[in-house]
Amino acid sequence: MNRILELLEQQSTGYLSGELLSQELQISRTAVWKHIKKLEAAGYQIEASRRLGYRLIGRPSKLTPQELTMKLQSKGTSIIQKIRMFDSVDSTQNIAQRLAEEGAEEGTLVIAEQQTSGRGRLGRKWVSPSGRGIYMSFILRPGMPLHFAPQLTLLTAVALCRALRAIAAPLDIGIKWPNDLLIGGKKISGILLESTAEEERLRYVIAGIGISVNLTADDFPQELLDIATSLQIELGRPLDRADIIAGFFEQFEQLYTIYQKDGFGPIRMLWEALSVTLNKPTRLILSSGETMATPVGLNEQGALLVRKSDGTIVPIFSSEQVPQG
Template sequence: MDQLLCMLSTTEYISGETLCQELQMTRGAIWKRMEKLRAQGYQIISAGKKGYRLEPEDDSLLPGYILHDLRTKWAGRGEICYELQIGSTNTYAKDMAHQGAPHGSLAVCHIQTAGKGRLSRGWDTPHGDALTQSMVLRPKLMAEQASLVTLAAAVAVAQAVSDICPTLEAGIKWPNDVVLGGKKFVGILCELSADIDGIQFIIPGVGINVNQQSFSPELKEKATSMLMEMQKKDPNAKPICRRTLLCAYLKRMEDAINALEEHGLDGIMPEYLKRSVTIGRQVRVIGVNSEFIGTAKALDPTGALIVTDEGGNDQRVLSGDVSVRGLMGYV
């Protein structure tokens, strides 16, 4: 990220003299750089002898504003790449990773037109009301633990939603959905690159329905948004700042990944179980050529779902192979 932008992204004013000394540039050169940043959409204010600072705009996802609001040590602290419109943030983040982007780097966009979901499903956000982002992770995990990152992301999203909207109670539907009021509002897709030496990188892509107020006929029975659920409780509820949600998620995701690295699944399991809408319930497991009904019993150390079928046998269910539904509907 632009070094000047990083310096302006603090919460305090920074003097022109300090900028000149740190960047080893003249005041004229710094002014030209500031004008270029302003042309990109940044609001940079000056206050007499105090100096300069960014004035964050509501809901802007420009990297400098994200950095201004971040309260993390590494999540979002690598590269932050923002595009107004993008096909898939996961594809973008994978390209970043292949080019050497460090742990915690971020790809985020205003509008996503060709997002990807699990089992080759699509995930589009054409109106800019959703938050779509993907992170580059280079975690200290074994390859067989890679699927735990999906669970960590689900926990982090659910926690972040509670952090900024305490009246909303998000539940986690195994393996990669987060729900409100029995309807999906979050999709998570993790993609892995590994070799004989282990994990090279993992890309957890997260799409969150934030401020949508309607869905197409084919989606409205199973999809919702944070704003729609808030307006059920308070018709005057205001739209949610996506940047605030993003920064809350990044902080929670940082905590979850740190816990995974130190303790494995046990590091996030208490929070996962507290929010799970799958464990302990009867489910229908739908595969390509077959399906069965059973009771979701537990997760194994790799994050696979253990389902006790109607014959009393435990079946190990892998997320890449099946869909899991409640007997009475989506959840």
């Protein structure tokens, strides 16, 4: 079915005969017709002509495993092994955690069209209207010491930022510590990594990503309009969510491979290059209180290095960052 969809998309301006599809796929005309019916059931609009064949005239507004699998394959990525797709869930993180506990393999991806209780860092709610954004969580089983988990968070932020910059050019998208993505100071994406360890080694990591793709101003609560936005609002047109997901996993797989081979150094340099808050005075909200400092980079563990008013540089492992001026 994926190959038929790919051929129909390549022939976007005309028809493909059932005979040609049959020969290309080495299946019967009846089997072709059955695959076409499956595509229609998945939401694709296909015009059939007894004389001319089949023509793709409309795509589903919903994400489908078939479309996403095809686009992942077109990118040459293999990190995603299984896709679980839902119309509505409380949180994709919750579903992925349950699957991980049940033994789901690395590369299991959970995607929902809508979340009723989507969450971000510090338990904050993530706005998740149906069909407008990307709400997904995937399972990693890196088998590394627990203290490396923050580095995976930063790696994920770099992969997503690079993917969105490529797809949504010329938008200037950057990273705010540790893993929020911003356009013009407004948030478009959040990343939440949650891990479970055993004897100080990671059993699994759940990487959750929320992206405000095609939300309009009406989708955001009034109190968020000054601090949140979407790719569609900023770009002036909607984007294909499957393209974004495939682009992200292409970048993630490349960086994950580099990280496993060469360590955190290359990821650290990429993160620093994409940061929009380095070398700017910042109010840091810590568990111990608030302080003013200037972020200057990351250390080898992935902590944020900040310069205090007395000139000393110290690492910060967890904080909220409020740029000043």
